[in-house]
Amino acid sequence: MEATTHSIGADAALLRPIQKTTWRFWAFSSVLVGIWLWGMYAWRTQLGSGLDVTGLNVPVYWGLYITNFVFFIGISHAGTLISAILRLCNAEWRRPITRAAEVITVLVLFFGAGCVILDLGRPDRVLNVILHPNFRSPLVWDVCSISVYLTGSTIYLYLPLIPDIAILRDNTDRWHRLYRVLALGWKGTESQQRILNRCIAVMAVAVIPIAVSVHTVVSWVFGMTVQPMWHSTIFGPYFVVGAIFSGIAAILIAMAVVRKVYHLEPYLKPIHFSNLGLLLMVMALLWFYFTFAEFLTTYYGSDPSHMAVFSSKVTGKYAPQFWTMVATCLVIPLGFLANRRTGSKVWGCVVAAVSVEVGMWLERYLIVIPSLSNPRLPRADVSYHASWVEWSLMASFVAFFVFLYGVFTKFFPIVSIWEVREGREHALSQVIERVKRVLPGLPEAGQR
Amino acid sequence: MARWGMVIDLDRCTACQACVVACKVENNIPPTGADVAGRGRSISWMRLARNVSEHGEGAAPQWIPLPCMHCENPPCVKVCPATATMIDKEGLVAQVYPRCIGCRYCTTACPYTVRYFNWKKYDWPFPMEQSLNPDVSIRPKGVVEKCTFCHHRLQLAKDRARAESRLLAEGDYVPACVQTCPSGAMVFGDLDDRRSEVSRLAESPRAFRLMEELGTKPKVIYLSKGE
């Protein structure tokens, strides 16, 4: 047993990215780090001059940073939540994709939280939230739920990593000490495995409500105010749906890249993509349902202050973005995914996913800015145009996220080796068991 | 305990904006310029809200002096993560500058849009700093500020009353905007004191509060035009 646990055998391909790094990786990383450094310069500028260097104004007090905050936190639902659900459902096809998804969560959460720091007028005083917390503030709820989520997701990423780290410990020379420490003395004994599986299962259960709570609370940052088109009971589920939506799209993109770059075609098959694609399609419809419900309710209520925001989105100043959002979140993904010819292809799913990311970013933007631009007491028509500092910081966050993701793949297998193997070895019989248990007319094994 | 409140009689108000300027001078608002204005960044704790009526052509515009409402159920206070804005013991919605982290959640949550942010460090070109009011702190970069109901004047009035060993009387504590209003449109005082002019005016059939339906319970009460 031990020998097989620690050797890699058929899955050597999964270790190759760790063992061998091409010049392309370095080149690409340099570009990403360059963008990041540029962003840090922009940040330096902002710290020196204050938020004066942004395009924000009265009354558009929030802009790109908060948009990105919501967007990133949304993406973070990719990993943990989706992987947890799939795990709990025993969806066997999940095995090669969970890791790629979970990493997104952990990394992107930092950037989400980072966006809030960027947005602060006084980042040096951020600890005041802990020193003088006001527990009635949804932002404090956010701080709590995001920290818990971050902790949970990190554990949830780490636990299934342990056997793989042990494999790395036993099969590679580099970073030996790191792997030894992180492997926590994993030997793959049956009792260890049992504990690990139990822990993973517990975490999977725990992490789902946390994840749901996170984006609910993010939505409440808006929903708990009385501002037009923010103050809505639908916001919690709406945001969660949007988060899962953009999260799935993020997984699809990440998978496609990893597959291509590390030649993981045997692991990440078109079926994985089209399965996720189906999920994405379901979410697109759900998202549309929520959006439609939200807008229709607003329209019928026709409260003037809400209508001002409504019409600025649907027919006014923000109409181009709004209709692009509808196209990219609904029309394009449906077009590609509902069509068998494209929906079953990797590229088809990726196109849909990219489109959804664009659309969901716009959706976040359109939640933040139009409501602020149309306060109940009208003000002079000052438009918000993000400044170079804001765009630079956004680019640097995306770049650095991609960079860190790449770095992760250089340290740890992006497809879970042991889970794939476990699937290969045990899943078939387990599935047969399950099917027998749930369907009549089959001989039942292992009755309890 | 007094419940400080303000009445603004729109039938007297001439939209002269003396209140706007008085507030700026009293509360050390920096002089800026076309550039800051063009970017929509001006700070004006008191401003004239312009509500061009949507019904029909030529309908008279409405101009309403708009300070902080010092809501009794203030949406801004609820959302502040760092307790940097709160209802102080005098019932005023106060702002603790050294604590504010500048998240601007309060500014987005206030339905009256009367909160302002310090986008940068502002300067008073020499010798304009001479006219700074020593009773009001200068706000650093990155924090939010708003109308305080001139609470420093309450402090001074109390000190004065104590020095004269008497109780605070009506008219001892008057904010800068109220003091200057040429048409006498603004009145300030204790809404709970039955004998005060504010409480009498607040009972007027012309009295209304802005966006009453939001449940913010403003302590600024308007009197509508007309008989």
Added chain:
Amino acid sequence: MTVTRRRFIGLGLGAAGGAVLGIQGGRILSELGVSMQLPPRVPGGPEKHILSVCRLCPGGCGIRARCIANRAVKLEGNPLHPINAGRLCPKGQAGLQSLYHPDRIQSPLRRVGPRGAIGSFTPTSWEEALQQITVRLGLLRNQHRPETLVLVRGTSRGLGARLATRFMRAFGSPNDVSLYRGDEAASQALELTQGLRTMPVYDLQSAEYVLSFGGALLEAWDSPVYAMRAYGEFRQGNPGRRGKLVQVEPRQSATAVMADEWIAVRPGTEGIMAMGVAAALVAEELYDKEFVLRRTHQFEDYRDTQGNLQPGFRTLLERDFGLERVSAETGVSVNRILSLAREFAAARPSIAIGPRRGPLLPGRLFEHLAAHLLNALVGNLDGPGGVLVPEPVPQLPWPEMPADPVAQAGLARPPLVGAAGNGLAPVRSDVESLAEAILAKSPYGVEALFVLDSDPAFVSMAPALFTSALEHVPLVVSFATHPDDTALLADWILPQSHPFEAWDLDTTPPGVPFPLVSLAKPVLPLPQYDTRSAAQIFLELAKRLGGETAAAFPWPDVDTLIRAEVRGLYGARRGAVIGTSFDEAWVRMMERAGWWAPGYRSEDELWQRVEETGGWWDPFYDHWNWGRVLQTGSGKFEFRPKELAELAVDRWMKPLGFEKKTATDSRSESHLALLLFEPLAIAGGLGAQLPFLQEILDPGYEERWESWVELHPETAESLGVVNRSWVRVVSPHGSVRVRAQVSHRVVPGVAAIPLGLGQRGGGRWAEGIGANPLRLLSPIREPLSGLPDPGATWVRVVVDGTTSTATSTAVEAEKS
């Protein structure tokens, strides 16, 4: 090794720790040198309150300056002061920005470079400056040409202005010219009907109904705070009764917005509208027959001095002002005119107000006259809630000037302005005629020109004309506190101290019925810079000139003069220091009986009390004193149908009523009637210089820092102009680039532009901001009054294609 529970917890803590560290990172970073600067502390110190007078406009408000450690930190109204009772307008509130303006002139300046730029000046000493100027002036006297010295004055009533006037007389020049105050036509209306050249005063506070023909009561009105206080009382100050305000004008001014009704008439037809209301009053027999019979003249047909029968006012109305015709002309329905007349007659006391004061509408005699006649028709003269005539301040006459042949000869020369005789007293406030005379060098050339308390190169009706006139004057001396447009054109700038840095005496402002003297004290212990008060400067100049000129100024210093003036009040044996509370009936009875109990028993005590309270006044107005308020030949109120008919001819205009004049204005290419308005915050020359006033430019719009032109949506559409786009407003005299503001607040066919922006100087907040529409005006004069009539300017509005993102518009004059 197994994963134990303890490890698990440890892991969790580790992750949490990591998260906290992430947050700590921000702290660490901020401590690494990017930390935020702490704000400066404002030093405290001993507190003082100093009473003075505002003087940033002619309003005459009393102020109470709060000073900490000898710094003025806040201006409030003097609560005892009868004009403002503790209140201040926005300009007064922003006053300290003027006192502490970073661009103030700090010492005498001599011009060494070309005219027009602050860089052309070099600092000099008072000694040097006064010496050189005295030499030049002495030369003029020696050459027996004292009349070639000209003084251009603003609206101030201070000792500086009074001493400057006396200086001109002592020196021997009749050319003491002031800017249009805007009250000229209103005063002429009173001159014609009541025989007094004085500004009428409206007792708003006690009126029931105000019918205003373009009188911007709530904007830059006479004494703005006094007017706004009265308005507050008019609306809600009298329990159980609320005054009603109806505003008749082509642009919905801030006053019209506050009014109960805005009646939009075609531009230039307010007078016709007033005559229409009068016709309705007479036709429906709603006028005060008793009053008309007993106190008026020329209502019915009358015989003139030659004994010929002349048509009376009634005949004129019936003949020329049929309601159908008035309605067609003004665009107001006959029914509305009738109902207005009924309301006006029913709600007594009701006041009609002309398009006053229209600083830039110094003409409009017809409108003022027509409005004023309405007051006579309802008998609302000199009573509470009616039209009053201000009582003069009892002042000790200044000592006679010694006989001086040079001066007498100079004074006998024809003045450069105001010589025209048209039956009315000459108008001396005419800088435009002055500029023309200077350019024409007729009847004589101008050798020296003083500019005091004014900025005519910016605020006069012909800025370009005035600017070029200055080029023909060899010696131009400005007494400006700030580098205003005129100062930049001077040879010498002798900076007077800021009004808040000097001792002065102020008297009754316009629009106020009672006599008032306010003491202005410096709010700072010493002037901030090397400046002197205007009063000091003129005393000094006279002394240096020596001879009879010096002898005309017997006061050793300003202080002595001020005390002498206050002493004069004691001699008047009436009135009281302000803030005294009295029982009016009782005091009146005592006064009639020859008793006078003012609360002070000696001149010294009066002085002391004036210092304590801020001034002196005589609050009681003697109503219905017909001998005082009706000084016409007939001793009655005269309806003046003859003059009215003559003026009306000029106002029957088609279309829009400008036909007649436009012949001279090349009508073919002009389409819109130009209408200028004066926002309260930046009225006059001072205002735009102060950032807090720029920020509140106009109540109708949020902060602008630029000029705009208001166009009716229909007008804009027909011109292809979209809201907020740049346009060029072009008249035959110049053009300005401004932003279009499409608005229902103007009638079609009008282009309305705010005044006050477009300075060339004025310091960092004014320079280059907006455009000065005065450059567009046509120099056309009204018949009879002889006053310029800016209402006669036609403009074109064209889309400005140039894509400029600049927020400010440069002042441009295509032609001058």
